[in-house]
Amino acid sequence: MQFKVIISMAILMVGCSGNEGELHLEWGNASKLPEEFGKPNLGVAGPLVGVFGNRLLIAGGANFPEGMPWDGGKKVYQKSAYLYSFEGSELKFYKQFALEDASAYSGNVNISDVLYSAGGENENGAIGEVYRYQLSKGENLEKTQLPDLPYPLTNGGLVGGGDHLYFVGGENSDHVSDKVYQLHLKENGDGWQEYLTLPYPVSHAVVVSDGLNKIYVIGGRKRNTNSRSDIYDDILEIDINSKNIRTIGKLPTAVAAGTGLYYQGKILVFGGDQANTFHKVEDLLGQINLESNQVKKDSLIGVKNDIQLNHPGFSKENWAFDLVTGAWMALEGMQGLSPVTTSAVLKDNIFVIPSGEIRAGVRTDQILVGKIVGSN
Secondary structure, three states: OOOEEEOOOEEOOEOEOOOOOOOEEEEOOOEEOOOEOOEOOOOOEOOEEEEEOOEEEEEOOEEOOOOOHHHOOOOEEOOEEEEEEEEOOEEEEEEEEEOOOOOEOOEEEEEOOEEEEEOOEEOOEEOOOEEEEEEOOOOOEEEEEEOOOOOOOEOOEEEEEOOEEEEEOOEOOOOEOOEEEEEEOOOOOOOOEEEEEOOOOOEOOEEEEOEOOEEEEEOOEEEEOOEEEEEOOEEEEEEOOOOOEEEEEEOOOOOEOOEEEEEOOEEEEEOOEOOHHHHHHHHHHHHHHHOOOHHHHHHHHHHHHHHHHOOOOOOOOEEEEEOOOOOEEEEOOOOOOOOEOOOOEEEOOEEEEEOOEEEOOEEOOEEEEEEEEOOO
16 A cells, blocks of 8 residues: 655644654555445445454445435435455455344444444434454354343443443433443343443543553534534543543544544544534524424525535545544545544554535545554
8 A cells, every 4th residue: 555654743742752653554455345236435434343353344324325315215215334454554345244134323332353342323223232243264244233222322432341241321312321231241140230420421432441541532412302413622641440430631623424443542523514514403493493484494494405415515524533642643645535423443552433424415435544643
């Protein structure tokens, strides 16, 4: 893969000395999901994403194959699954198959060569199923069901710490969750237990962990009936041992639905929705729901549809937060289209951001690949 070196642009907060600890990103040429019926793949939002040794899995997710939602297009949940090979710092398509069930927007986390997923949704709404995935010697995807979440939840975060899984936030048709649930991986007979309560309800956050004793919840949002969603700029740190929660910093701007990684004492945050267009649409939806005059309602719907049709896309800003110094480092922006509602995964120092939503109702077939250069 031909990599272009991208230098970090600026240190935004006091705390870093010289160039120590700075990271650089080297972006490669984006790969793509395979064509379907001789046409470019529509791409999906909310896919199941994981790494098994030298293989990358991208599976499931949702899209709008019959037209945009404001034109009556129905969201369709997919079963298609794709395996890619890591060949050095390059991705090569390996094979395609189908999942047993169609779903999207689960929380995903890799622990070694095992992938866990929790929650998500299908055509009937939020689900609570939890699975462990492994790749057999014959390179077939093997699925084992674990205890369900206490409640069906979608758009939450899933991380590992010690011998446990932690499911953070999420939402369903009734509410946005402010809970963190814990599951013991080796002794899970008692199922998921309520672990702690967050300072606020949150979905669509970047949730990462150091794999040992710290969980980080970055940004996210909370929907509100007939009014704008709350978009967060906090970085919460959860100490797994003490259950202490504290705010350790603020994002440069409030953001939701982005992707992120923990890497050598730093949190990387890629893109996300800063909600400028999202809030305009929410304002109009609130007015539409409260308007009784059909002529005025139709006019408002037309304005809303036009805003969504001309969505400018999502933030291309990428950031690294140093957990030791509390300093943000601004990285060069996203190379290619900037996706949200997908998952970033890491193999050594190679990161992948597959498919995702690039503007309202529109997915992409691109698979972004890059290398993280620099360390503590």
